[in-house]
Amino acid sequence: PAVVAIGETGLDYHYDYSPRSAQRQAFEAQLRLAADHRRPIVIHGRDADADLAAVLGEWGRAVPALVLHSFSSGTAVFEAGMEVGAYFSFSGMITFRSWAHGDHVAACPAERLLLETDAPYLTPVPFRGRRNEPANVRYVAARAAELRGETPDAVAHQTTINTVRCFGPRLRSPNHSETNA
Structure with missing residues (x-):
């Protein structure tokens, strides 16, 4: 089967499981792979805003699409992502009372x-504390619509278009060949 995208990859400084320099080296190798093979890349960032913003600035235009997965970073990463035309994927976190990035x-x-669920994690309200599943994306859409002053149907329609635009024709047919991509 054809590869649709590279990732999830990125920088996670929340847990100290691997040196930051090793994470950045592995991340840049995967960015290079995405650039070389013209594939979107799905990026995880946690407690690494300064380094992630710098990497986006360096690599953001080299890959066909960047997806900032389960986006919860601060303004520096948001602005860096905006500068390079990244997609921002929001998860069940946007339904949490403690979530501070509605802007x-x-x-x-x-x-x-x-939009995404990040299943089985980050279950949206009203099911927080239970195992998450893809069907719960409707609660993420409803909250995104509320924050944007739009209808859930409008958000669902736009994000469906965006998903196909981001990940391309590989989503349209499971029986394609690499030469048709």
Whole structure:
């Protein structure tokens, strides 16, 4: 089967499981792979805003699409992502009372907005504390719509278009060949 995208990859400084320099080296190798093979890349960033913003600035235009997965970073990463035309994918975290980045959901251009569940984690309200599943993306869409002043149907429609635009024709047919991609 053809590869649709590279990732999830990125920088996670929350846990001290591997040296930051090793994480950055592995991340840049995967960015190079995405650039060389013209594939989107799905990026994880946690407690690494300064380094992630720098990497986006260095590599952001080298790959066909960047997806900032389960986006919860601060303004520096949001602005760096905006500068390079990244997609911002929001998860069940946006339904949490403690979530502090509603302005990023509202400010994200419609054509750069994606939604996800990050199942089995980050279960949205009203099911928080239980195992998450893909069907719960409707709660993420409802909250995104509320934060954006739009309808859930409008958000669902736009994010479906964005998903196909980001990941391309590989999503349209499971029986394609690499030469048709």
